[in-house]
Amino acid sequence: MNESKSREEIGQFLKRMREEKGISLRTVAEETKIRVRYLKALEEGDYANLPGDVYARGFLRSYARFLGVELPRQQDPIPPKVSGEEPKQRTVIIKKRTRRYRLRPGLRVGLLFLLVAIVVVFSFSYLPFFRGPGEPGPGEMGGSNGEIAGEGELEGVPEEEQEEDGERPGRVILVQDTDRLGEYLVTEGPLTLRVRVENSPCWLRVIADGRTTEETLQPGAERDYTAEKELRLRAGNPGGLFLKVNGEELGPAGKPGIPKDIVFTLE
DSSP, X not given: OOSEEOXXXXXXXXXXXXXXTTOOHHHHHHHHOOOHHHHHHHHHTOGGGSSOHHHHHHHHHHHHHHHTOOOOEESSOXXXXXXXXXXXXXXXXXXXXXXXXOOOHHHHHHHHHHHHHXXXXXXXXXXXXXXXXXXOOGGGOSSGGGOOTTXXXXXXXXXXXXXXXXXXXXXXXXXXEOSSEEEEEESSSSEEEEEEEOSSOEEEEEEETTEEEEEEEOTTOEEEEEESSEEEEEESSGGGEEEEETTEEEEEOSOTTOOEEEEEEEO
């Protein structure tokens, strides 16, 4: 099916294939992890109610793959994101967390009181002997509103980290994740993948832009792969296979002993 189709025709095609197979939207949602209202929007060609073009393309591919059909080519491209709502159950944005160094509240308060006590004792015990005419007294030290200099730095966190919660959006978007299939969209290229095997051996096949490698990796082994458009993995024991894509740690690839296919596509 190579003829060009509109969004509405593609939606009607997917709906007709689903109904011919006797599959409900609820079943499709449970298997693909795409919310029912997004599936309805795809079938009706109502892309304004989808979270964005990247997600819409991923949803279409996942829906067609589940039905076992080839997705028709579109006449008009998917419009840019017009809804500010992000899917809360289906899609996950991988975030990079910056380590924050903060003292426990009790210890922080104790150190604050200790520092204040030291400053007060020092001020009243020693400063009168060194203060010359016209120099400020102990009660005049510090910043505005009587603040003691350096008090805001007790937490041991740089100012740039205090101003934000340390989280930044990542560049790897999880479109679909089941026991047998994981699908990711990567927003910046090229694709760089590092795999690390822990605990038990893992058979692994990797297809990078059509180039295939296959081997059984032992615990402690690491491998690096690169691609310009797409990376496909087939892991025999994904529970012991840890993934890192474009600097983003994704954790274990799946459940131990359950073979899984994983696809990384560059948008």
